[in-house]
Amino acid sequence: MNLAKQINHSVPSETQELSCQFFNFSTHNFSEDGSITLWTYGQNHVSCSCDHLTYFGVLLMVPASPSPKEQENLTYIYLIGCSLSLFTLLITVLLFITNRKVREGVFMKVHINLMIALILLNLHFLPSQAVAAVSSSGLCLYMALALHYSLLATFSWMALEGFNLYLLVVKIFDIYVSRYCSNSVWWDGVS
Incomplete structure (x- = not known):
C-alpha cells in the first residue's frame, strides 16, 4: 500500500x-x-x-551544526566582541564615577545603571560556553539565573532610558504633556 x-x-x-x-x-x-x-x-x-x-x-x-572551523571562528568573534564591549563599558563607568559633576543629574544615574547591567550581562555571557561544557547542574543553574537576571535588568534600565529620552525630547521641543508633567519633579534632572 x-x-x-x-x-x-x-x-x-x-x-x-x-x-x-x-x-x-x-x-x-x-x-x-x-x-x-x-x-x-x-x-x-x-x-x-x-x-x-x-x-x-x-x-x-536545517543543517545540524557549523563545521569545527566555523565554530572556532564564531567563538573568537563572540569572545573578542564581548571582551571589547566589557572593556569599554568599564572605562565609561569609571569615567562617570570619577567625574562628580557628570554624576549629579538623574539621567546620568540611569546611564550608569544601564552600563552596570550591561557589564553584568557581559560578565556572565563570556564564560557561558565554558560552563556549558562542565557537567555541573548547580553551576549551570547559577549561570541561567544570572543571565536571565542580567537580561531583565538590562531591558528594564533600557526602558527607563527610553522614557528619559522621551522626556528630554519633550523638554527640547517645549511640549507640555499634563499627564507626565503635573509637577516639576520630573524636570529637576533635565538641564
Missing part, C-alpha cells in the same frame, strides 16, 4: 531541505521510515509517499 499526498509550501533557502516524516509514538521522535519525499529545489510543492496510515508532515531540515 502506497499513499501519496501533495503539499504546497514556500520555497526554502538553498541550505534547507524538506523531509516527509511522521511522529513515532513509541520512540517519541520524528521518523521518515516508510516515507519518501518527492521534491527538488525550486518547486513550491512537495509530494509525500508513505506506506503506512499515520499522520505525517513536511519538516524543514
Whole structure:
C-alpha cells in the first residue's frame, strides 16, 4: 500500500531541505521510515509517499551544526566582541564615577545603571560556553539565573532610558504633556 499526498509550501533557502516524516509514538521522535519525499529545489510543492496510515508532515531540515572551523571562528568573534564591549563599558563607568559633576543629574544615574547591567550581562555571557561544557547542574543553574537576571535588568534600565529620552525630547521641543508633567519633579534632572 502506497499513499501519496501533495503539499504546497514556500520555497526554502538553498541550505534547507524538506523531509516527509511522521511522529513515532513509541520512540517519541520524528521518523521518515516508510516515507519518501518527492521534491527538488525550486518547486513550491512537495509530494509525500508513505506506506503506512499515520499522520505525517513536511519538516524543514536545517543543517545540524557549523563545521569545527566555523565554530572556532564564531567563538573568537563572540569572545573578542564581548571582551571589547566589557572593556569599554568599564572605562565609561569609571569615567562617570570619577567625574562628580557628570554624576549629579538623574539621567546620568540611569546611564550608569544601564552600563552596570550591561557589564553584568557581559560578565556572565563570556564564560557561558565554558560552563556549558562542565557537567555541573548547580553551576549551570547559577549561570541561567544570572543571565536571565542580567537580561531583565538590562531591558528594564533600557526602558527607563527610553522614557528619559522621551522626556528630554519633550523638554527640547517645549511640549507640555499634563499627564507626565503635573509637577516639576520630573524636570529637576533635565538641564
